[in-house]
Structure formats: C-alpha cells, structure tokens
Amino acid sequence: MTCKKLIWIFLPAIMLLGIAGFTVDDDIIANLTRRLAAWSQKHPIEKAYLHFDKPYYTAGEDIWFKAYVLTGPDRQLQPDSGILNVELINEADSIKQALKIQLHNGIGYGDIPLPDTMEEGNYRLRAYTEYMRNAGTQYFFDKAIVIGNVITNKVFTRASFSYQQKQVTATIRYTDANGAAYSNKQVSYTMLSTGVANMKGKAVTDADGNIKINFPATDAASLENVRFVTTIAGVGENKVIKRIPVHFAAGVADVQFFPEGGNLVNGINTHIAFKIIGNDGLGVDAKGVIKDNSGKQIAVISTTHLGMGAFTLTPQAGQTYKAELTYADGSKAIKALPKATDNGTVLNITSTDPNHIMVNVATPKALAGQLNLLAQANGRVYYAAKSEIGKSSFSAVIPASKFPSGIVQFTLFSSAGEPLNQRLVFINGNDKINLKVAADKNYQQAQKPVTLNVEATTADGKPSLGSLSVAVVNESKAPIDENNENNIFASLLLSSDLKGYIEQPAYYFNEITEKTRADLDVLMMTQGYQRFEWRAIAAGNDTQDKFPDERTFTISGRVTTTSGQPVKGGKVELINFGDGILQVDTVTDANGRFAFNDIIYPDSIKFLLQARTAKNKRNVVITVDSVPPAPSNQFKSLPDFVTNAGQSIAAYAQNSRQFYFEQMKLGLGNHVISLREVQVREKRNALKHSANLNGPGRADQILLAKDLYPGCIQLADCLQGRLLGVIFRNGTAFSTRGGGPMLIVVDGVYTDSDYMNTINVNDVQSIEVLRNIGNAAIYGSRAGGGVLVITTKRGDEPVDYPRYFGGGVKPYAPKGIYKSRVFYSPKYNVKRDVKLADLRSTIFWKPDLVTVDGKTSSSYFNGAPGNYRVVVEGVDSEGRIGRQVLRYTVQ
Structure with a gap:
C-alpha cells in the first residue's frame, strides 16, 4: 500500500520510573524494530467498522449504517482503499445481499432494504475491503444480528434443549404469529454439524405443536456449530423451512490454562489465567481448587467473568497440579495444569493501574546472555530494552502514555533473537475524541422538534475536526443490551486485532471500572494474537499481497476463437447498455486478454462487451473475469447466534409490523416483495435448449x-x-x-x-x-x-432488454457502487405523518455529521413518548475515535 510513509522512531530511552535491570537496546532489538517497520510499511493493518442505527431488525425494514475504514499504526482514515464490500449473510453462510460502498478518505455510508419475505433468523453483517482479504476473513468486521418476520412468516418456533447422560433432547414448538400451536403436522429435519455425522428424521407435532429429537453428545468438540434445518408441511401453500442453532449446557466443557507469558517454571511465582467454554462457545462459570499430586490444596479459584479467571502459583520440582472444578449446574470435572519446566523465563506484567505498566522477568538462574524485551502495537515498536548480563530477575515500570489505546504485544527474546514469551496488554489511553452530546432543552415532548448539540475535543481540550454518525432510538420500542451491542471502541481496539471469538466485547468499554480493567486483562492472557509471526519477521521472510488496494473497478477478460485460441490484437469495446454514454475500447494482448481499468459505475448498470478480431471478424468468444467474494463460512462469532431468534425480538417485531402496514397505506418505504419459487410448465421457448433427460420443463x-x-x-x-x-x-x-x-x-x-x-x-x-x-x-x-x-x-x-444480434457480443451486468438513500425523518406539521411517526423505533439517523471548530448540531422530531437513546460515534482527522451515549425521556 502507498497510503502513508510511516516515520519509524526507535524508542531507546526507558522512562525512569522504578527501572531496575534493563538497559538500552542493542543490535538484536534494532534489527527486530527495523524489520517490523519494513513489514508494517508494506502490509499496514487495515480495519473496518460499521455503525448501525440499531442492533436488530425485521423484514420490511431498512438497515442503516456508516462505514469507517482505518489503517496503519496511527489508525488514520484510509485514503487508498476506495471500495468497501458490505454483505448480509444468513446462518447457512449464504450471501443474501451484497453492496459495494464507495469510500471517500475511509468514510462511506449506505442502507440495506430487507425484503418483506425475508426469512427470520440469525444473520451477519460483514464488511471488508479487498486489501483486508490478505490478512484473512477472521479480521473482517463481522457482526451477528437477528432479523424477525411477522409480516409474511406463518411459522414461529421456540426451541429448548436438555442434557442427560450424554444424550440431548431437543424440544421444538411450532406456532402461528398469535401463539396457536400447529398440531398434527409433518416435520422433517436434518441436524447439521461439523463434528458429527448429519442426522435426519421425521416427526409429527403433538397437540401443543411440539416435536422431540434425541441425539448424542459425547464431547464438546463434536457439538460445535450444531443446527437443525426443519421443514414443516401443511401450514400454507408451501412447506416452511426453519433453521435452529443448538445451544445447551452439555455437562462437558473445554478448560484451558494460560500461564502468563506462556511458561510455568519451577520455583517462580506465576500468574495463570484460565478459560472455561461450553459446547455452545460461551463462557461457563465454575469454582474449584488447585491441588498438587499429593492431594494438598494449593489455591482456591473461581471464574470472575464469562468463564474466565486467574490465580497465582509457584510450581515446585517433582510436583504436578490439577484443578478440581464444580460448575454452576453442580457437575464436576478434574483438569490437569500444564507441566512446569526447570528452565525458562517467566514474563509477568501488571496493567491494572491505568497509568503504569509493571514488567517483571524472572529466571531460575543467572543468564549468561541478555534478554530483549520489545512492545509493539499495530506494527510499530513503542518500547524496547535489554537485561543486564548475569541477572536472574529484572523489572521496569513503563508509563502507559507511551502506548496508543488498544492491544500492545510484549515479547521477550533471547540473546539470539528467538521469541521466548509473549503477553498481550490492553491500554485504555487518553488518545480518543472527547464527545459531549446535549439536547437543546431538558424537557422533551412527543411530536416536538429537538436539536442535538455535539462538541468534539482532544484530550488537551482542543477542537477536533471529525466525521460523526448519530442514531436515535426509542428504547421503549427497541430495548438494547449494551454488552451485546455494536461499539466502535470494542471493534477497532479489540475485536479487529484478535482472531478468536470474544464474548460481549462491548462490556469492557461501556463502563470502565477497576473490575472491567481486571476482566479485560484476564481476556488478554487467554486470547491469542496472530497478526504476524515474529520468527518470520526476524528472518525477513515476506509474502506478496494477493489482493491490492481497490480504488476503482476493472473489467477484464479474454477473447478467444470458437476453438479456444487467443485472439491477438482484437478490438474490444465496452458500451453502457442503458444510454450508450460510456463507450471505450481497448486491444487484446498476445494471450487474448483485455482490461478496462480505473472505471467507476453505479449498481444495476448494464454493459455490452463487443469484440472483433484484428481483421474485424465477429466469430469470437468473450470470457469475463470474476473475483469471487471472500469465503463466508469462517464466522468466528457463531456463539452469538441465538436459538430462538424470532422470539428474542417478538415485542419489537409486533411494533414493527404496525409501522410496516402504516407505511404501506401511505405508499412510503421501500418494501420489496421477493419472488417465491416460480413454477414453469409451458414456456417452451425459454427451455428450448434444456438437456433434461425427461424432456424440457419436466421437473419438480x-x-x-x-x-x-x-x-x-x-x-x-x-x-x-x-x-x-x-x-x-x-x-x-x-x-x-x-x-x-x-x-x-x-x-x-x-x-x-x-x-x-x-x-x-x-x-x-x-x-x-x-x-x-x-x-x-x-x-x-x-x-x-x-x-x-x-x-x-x-x-x-427471450430477454427483457434490447439485444445486439451477431457474434462477439456479451451482455455484462457487474456489481457497481450502491447509491445510499436518505433516511425518512417525518415532520409532525404534515398531517398524514402523525401515526406513522409515532410508530418509529429508529427516530433519527444521520451518517454525515462533521464538526467545524469542534462543534456541530442536528435537528429532528421526537416520536411517541418513551425512553430515547442517542449514540454518537466517529473518527477525527488524526485517527482518534470517539463514542458517546445520551439518554432522555419524552413525555
């Protein structure tokens, strides 16, 4: 990428606050720093974040979003990538809608209209640039959401699961929108899982609309990503398919212990974090004791947050250790701790003090060589030092202000440059935008205008030039769980740097307290960092990026003869099918290849590609290149999918239903009725080339x-x-x-x-x-x-558009730039809008607020009485991010 020429400043001076045993860096650290700088300049880390108007939706609604794309160590708004892919993906990993959003200096916005017949269930909203694909899909922005449907959906399900003696019983109830049971209905089902063979069967609902399915549950690994696909008949014109993720406590859990820095060394006191995960991927609470091999109790342990906890242990030579655990449901388990070694190093870091980081390194005996400590964030080194020769322990106190907010990776290297220990630390610094949001009056009335005033400043009080987005939601209609909500801090500072699943990442940022800091520190000890491998960096190994920055579109392909031979020197024309205004041409190379570069076109455009040989003959074949989307089956947050998706937002969905039909009466909104399956029996012309052995059209x-x-x-x-x-x-x-x-x-x-x-x-x-x-x-x-x-x-x-007859012509309808619509914000001085406006859950959405001299404002009308929640998020010109929540009551 060419976005920035990073200025790499090596930081040799160690802040003299309690330093003992560290000296300035030598050639090992200088070499590592230089190589990391070169790698980061060539492969800067790019991150995407989407701010949504609310956390869940129903069919017939619109998803409103603003995109922020940042890059590099300073998290600058990305000036190079010009196109962002935004995709709506269902729980079967099928891309249901795909948009291309044009970015202007890392900022773009859009909306996704949800069809009236959208199947209810769990979905994901994913966003990535082509360049981000080089790092892998697990670093994409990828958020689980629920979409309900009470408009065309005829079948609602509620599932529950019970576990006993390695056997699970699933009870699934089928009802209509009013809760009336579908009794005596035929149901076929398939259980899909990555760990066990797929199971199929049939059942008939009882008088209460229930079916029961039994299946084995032998271990946690075999129960990952289990889901049922059921088909119920006799509830309308067609069979209805429902997808149900399986979540239950199976009496088995995965327990992992993480000695701080990676090693347990005999005779050295060590912090040990642990994480207990159920078969559904979520944390499991437990308490217990640590015992040695003689049965002596060494420590008492307990989870403190979402299945995670920590304790200290000084292992002794000749001893082994185990944890005796009791889970919340009363079941018990015994798990062995990692074995300690006689040699090695222990890296201990204490970061619960928001102002300082205390580093301690200990070894069982004095070292002949030196150890090197290096701390990096987003590909830039912020701290580096080495130990004194002949010391067995050394320490330092480092001001937290040396580091940017986010994850800092501390790595201890041997005198030969071999990585020995690693520890992640989270810094919550003062390098953010301070946002103040206030309404123009204290007493807010229904159906009356309100003005929001926003002020953005830096940590030192200077005005901030920022791009902000604001969402106002009536929480009385759309309740919000803040710990499971989208959050710019949680996404850009935490989730985007870690490959594994993080449960409730927003929890660590909604209210920063001593407990949340401690819980976040335990998360850092149990979560792996895999942005790059230090060994590869140190060795100078590098790979070329497969996916370059995408600023504009390229239409490319190949022209061949009917026998497959390349057409050299052939003329290829690209013509705008709609109005013919765009018409460009190029010439094929020796391999018959052509390309139209650096073009931008809107979505739904239709082109004609027309090719001729060098002698102007038309009998050629045009093949257009296509780049498939990133794989959609690698969602790291599958545990966020809820079992009873529709039921989880039932109250909200009923209000949304009223809003939908009121819009239909007024001819407003963008309600698209999707086509159901199309039965065709007589259209011989359309099927004239069918190779169906039964005869064209003889099909189900x-x-x-x-x-x-x-x-x-x-x-x-x-x-x-x-x-x-x-x-x-x-x-x-x-x-x-x-x-x-x-x-x-x-x-x-x-x-x-x-x-x-x-x-x-x-x-x-x-x-x-x-x-x-x-x-x-x-x-x-x-x-x-x-x-x-x-x-x-x-x-x-037969076609529904004009044709150009003759050979060497190919219609081409690529995916272009989506043109965002304007959020509908009704005014109460228009009589017909009154009832409609009162039914709104999203009261106001504005993605393009800009602070001038640190200030901006925006106005809208309140809707019905209720508790209102305002969320303002954004990024300023220096890469600082900010978020503020305001609540007020409308009488």
Whole structure:
C-alpha cells in the first residue's frame, strides 16, 4: 500500500520510573524494530467498522449504517482503499445481499432494504475491503444480528434443549404469529454439524405443536456449530423451512490454562489465567481448587467473568497440579495444569493501574546472555530494552502514555533473537475524541422538534475536526443490551486485532471500572494474537499481497476463437447498455486478454462487451473475469447466534409490523416483495435448449434467468432459499429428501457444485430441480440426492432488454457502487405523518455529521413518548475515535 510513509522512531530511552535491570537496546532489538517497520510499511493493518442505527431488525425494514475504514499504526482514515464490500449473510453462510460502498478518505455510508419475505433468523453483517482479504476473513468486521418476520412468516418456533447422560433432547414448538400451536403436522429435519455425522428424521407435532429429537453428545468438540434445518408441511401453500442453532449446557466443557507469558517454571511465582467454554462457545462459570499430586490444596479459584479467571502459583520440582472444578449446574470435572519446566523465563506484567505498566522477568538462574524485551502495537515498536548480563530477575515500570489505546504485544527474546514469551496488554489511553452530546432543552415532548448539540475535543481540550454518525432510538420500542451491542471502541481496539471469538466485547468499554480493567486483562492472557509471526519477521521472510488496494473497478477478460485460441490484437469495446454514454475500447494482448481499468459505475448498470478480431471478424468468444467474494463460512462469532431468534425480538417485531402496514397505506418505504419459487410448465421457448433427460420443463420446479436475484456472487447464493426442498451448505446443494449431494448437470455435462459456482450468474438461462424419484431416476445411481439441471444462455432466449444480434457480443451486468438513500425523518406539521411517526423505533439517523471548530448540531422530531437513546460515534482527522451515549425521556 502507498497510503502513508510511516516515520519509524526507535524508542531507546526507558522512562525512569522504578527501572531496575534493563538497559538500552542493542543490535538484536534494532534489527527486530527495523524489520517490523519494513513489514508494517508494506502490509499496514487495515480495519473496518460499521455503525448501525440499531442492533436488530425485521423484514420490511431498512438497515442503516456508516462505514469507517482505518489503517496503519496511527489508525488514520484510509485514503487508498476506495471500495468497501458490505454483505448480509444468513446462518447457512449464504450471501443474501451484497453492496459495494464507495469510500471517500475511509468514510462511506449506505442502507440495506430487507425484503418483506425475508426469512427470520440469525444473520451477519460483514464488511471488508479487498486489501483486508490478505490478512484473512477472521479480521473482517463481522457482526451477528437477528432479523424477525411477522409480516409474511406463518411459522414461529421456540426451541429448548436438555442434557442427560450424554444424550440431548431437543424440544421444538411450532406456532402461528398469535401463539396457536400447529398440531398434527409433518416435520422433517436434518441436524447439521461439523463434528458429527448429519442426522435426519421425521416427526409429527403433538397437540401443543411440539416435536422431540434425541441425539448424542459425547464431547464438546463434536457439538460445535450444531443446527437443525426443519421443514414443516401443511401450514400454507408451501412447506416452511426453519433453521435452529443448538445451544445447551452439555455437562462437558473445554478448560484451558494460560500461564502468563506462556511458561510455568519451577520455583517462580506465576500468574495463570484460565478459560472455561461450553459446547455452545460461551463462557461457563465454575469454582474449584488447585491441588498438587499429593492431594494438598494449593489455591482456591473461581471464574470472575464469562468463564474466565486467574490465580497465582509457584510450581515446585517433582510436583504436578490439577484443578478440581464444580460448575454452576453442580457437575464436576478434574483438569490437569500444564507441566512446569526447570528452565525458562517467566514474563509477568501488571496493567491494572491505568497509568503504569509493571514488567517483571524472572529466571531460575543467572543468564549468561541478555534478554530483549520489545512492545509493539499495530506494527510499530513503542518500547524496547535489554537485561543486564548475569541477572536472574529484572523489572521496569513503563508509563502507559507511551502506548496508543488498544492491544500492545510484549515479547521477550533471547540473546539470539528467538521469541521466548509473549503477553498481550490492553491500554485504555487518553488518545480518543472527547464527545459531549446535549439536547437543546431538558424537557422533551412527543411530536416536538429537538436539536442535538455535539462538541468534539482532544484530550488537551482542543477542537477536533471529525466525521460523526448519530442514531436515535426509542428504547421503549427497541430495548438494547449494551454488552451485546455494536461499539466502535470494542471493534477497532479489540475485536479487529484478535482472531478468536470474544464474548460481549462491548462490556469492557461501556463502563470502565477497576473490575472491567481486571476482566479485560484476564481476556488478554487467554486470547491469542496472530497478526504476524515474529520468527518470520526476524528472518525477513515476506509474502506478496494477493489482493491490492481497490480504488476503482476493472473489467477484464479474454477473447478467444470458437476453438479456444487467443485472439491477438482484437478490438474490444465496452458500451453502457442503458444510454450508450460510456463507450471505450481497448486491444487484446498476445494471450487474448483485455482490461478496462480505473472505471467507476453505479449498481444495476448494464454493459455490452463487443469484440472483433484484428481483421474485424465477429466469430469470437468473450470470457469475463470474476473475483469471487471472500469465503463466508469462517464466522468466528457463531456463539452469538441465538436459538430462538424470532422470539428474542417478538415485542419489537409486533411494533414493527404496525409501522410496516402504516407505511404501506401511505405508499412510503421501500418494501420489496421477493419472488417465491416460480413454477414453469409451458414456456417452451425459454427451455428450448434444456438437456433434461425427461424432456424440457419436466421437473419438480423451474427457475428462469429473470427469477434470479440480481447481484448474487455465486449461483448457490442466488438459489439459497429459492428452491423447494433444496438447501445449500458451503455452496453444495442437498435435497431435504437425503441421498447426499445433488448431481449437477450443466448443458448436459455431469459436474459438481464446485463447477456450478464458477458459472457467471448472468449466463444462466434456467435451473430445473429434480427431487422426486420419478424425475431423477433416469439419471441413475448418481442422482440419489436429486439433480439440478442447469442450462446456460445460447443467445436466442427471450430477454427483457434490447439485444445486439451477431457474434462477439456479451451482455455484462457487474456489481457497481450502491447509491445510499436518505433516511425518512417525518415532520409532525404534515398531517398524514402523525401515526406513522409515532410508530418509529429508529427516530433519527444521520451518517454525515462533521464538526467545524469542534462543534456541530442536528435537528429532528421526537416520536411517541418513551425512553430515547442517542449514540454518537466517529473518527477525527488524526485517527482518534470517539463514542458517546445520551439518554432522555419524552413525555
């Protein structure tokens, strides 16, 4: 990246506050610092954050968001990446909606309209630039949300789970929107899991609408990411599919012990953190004792927050240790601690004092060489020192102000530069924006205007030039759990730097106290940092970035003859299909390749690509390159998915339903009724090229090109939820009738799902679904799981847009820049708006507030009486981030 030329300043002086045993750095530290600086300049850390108007939604609503993209050690607003991918992903890892948001100096905003027929359940909102893909999907912004549906949804479920003797009983109740049970209904189900074989079965609901499913639970690892996909019949025109994540206390838990710095050394007192995680990925509370191998009690331990805790231990040679634990449900477990060694180093850091960091290093005997200590944050070294020769212990007290807010990685190196110990420390410094938010009057009335005044200053009181977003929500209609909420501090300072799952990250920032600081320090001891490997940095090993900055779009591809030979020197034209205003051309190289670089176009645009040989002949084939989205099946926060998603927001959903129908009466809102599956029997022209062995159109279900969702990246994403009785797992199609993966036939050729998802969605003319044995049997034993017959376009199909006839022409409809809509903020001086405005949960949303001389303001109308919550977040021109919450009551 070329965003900034970082100025790397080595910090040799150690603040003289209680320093004993450390001296200035030598060549080892200088070499490490230099190599890290070079690596960070070449691979600066980029982070994305989305501020939403609220934490959950219902079908028919809009998700409003503002995007902030920061980069480098100083967390500057990103000037290089110009496009942000924002995706809505369901719990089956299918991308349901995808937007491309244009960034201007790291800032952009948009909205996602949710279709009226959106399936209720757990979803994720993911955001990333192409450059961020180099670090891996686990560093993307990726937040779980719940979306309900009380508009078109006919079936509501409530699931509960009980565990006994390594057996789990799932009870699932099916009701309508009013809570009336669906009794005597046929239900088929499939249990999906990464750890055990998928289980299938059928059941009939009892008089209360319940079914019971039993399955084994032998160990915690086999129960990760377990979910049921159930299909209930007889509740309407079609069968209804419900997806239910499995969360329960299985009587088994994963217990891990983390000696501070990584090592237990005999004779040296060591802090040990521990973490207890249930099969659902969430922390489990427990208490217990530590005993040695003679049965002597050494320590009493207890979890202090979300299954985490810490204690101290001085291991002795010849002794082993174990923890005897009692969980909250009364079950017990015995877990061994890591074995201690006779040699090694112990790195102890105390950071509960917000102003100082105390570092202590101890070894069992005096060292012949020197140890080197280095502390880095976001790829920049902020502290470095070495020990004195001949010492067995040494310490230092470091001012916390030396470091930026966020995670600091302390690493102890040997005299040869080998990393020995590592400890993460969280710094909550004064390098943030101080935001003050106040309403223009103390007494707030319903249906009356209000003005919010915002002031932004730095730690030293100077005005801050910042870009802010503000969301106002009536909490009486949309209650908010702040510990599970989106939070700019938790995301940019904590979650974005750690690969593993963090439960309730916002908890550590909502109210900073001595306890939250201590809990956060324990989290730092139990959470791994994997942004880079010190060994690779020290050795100078480096890899090239696969994904460069994406500032604009590139349309590229290849032109070949009908026999597949490259067309050299051919002319390729790119024409705006809509109005023809954009028309550019280029020439193919020796390999027949072409590219149109540095172009920006809006979403839903249609292009024509027209190619000719050097001799102006048209009989050529155009293939357009496509870059698939990042894998969507690596969500690190799966434990945030709730079992009864719809029920968890039932009260909010009912209010949202009233709001929806009032909007419909007034012709407002953006309510899009999604197409259900389309049955086609007579359209011979559309299916004239079908290779269906039963004959064109003889299928259980048919979708044509016009019925596919626009903007899908992979074909599986377009079909997820559209095909009756077909589900997609990681892009592979399965029939709910069982029998393994479905056979994929493309233009008469037997293929598989991997090939299916390489097909450009715009090239598909029809998909015929064969699930019944009468239709699939003709394909033989390979069709045991059913068949998808895919027919691609030949050029003579009926289309809904003008055509250019002749060879060497290809329609192309890429994903372009999404144009954000304006948030609807009603005014009570317009009579028709009164009832509608009173039903709002999001009262006001403004993503483009800018402070001038540190101040800004914005006005809107209050809605119905209730408790209102204002959240202001943002970033200033120097990379400082800020957040402030204001509450007021409307009478």
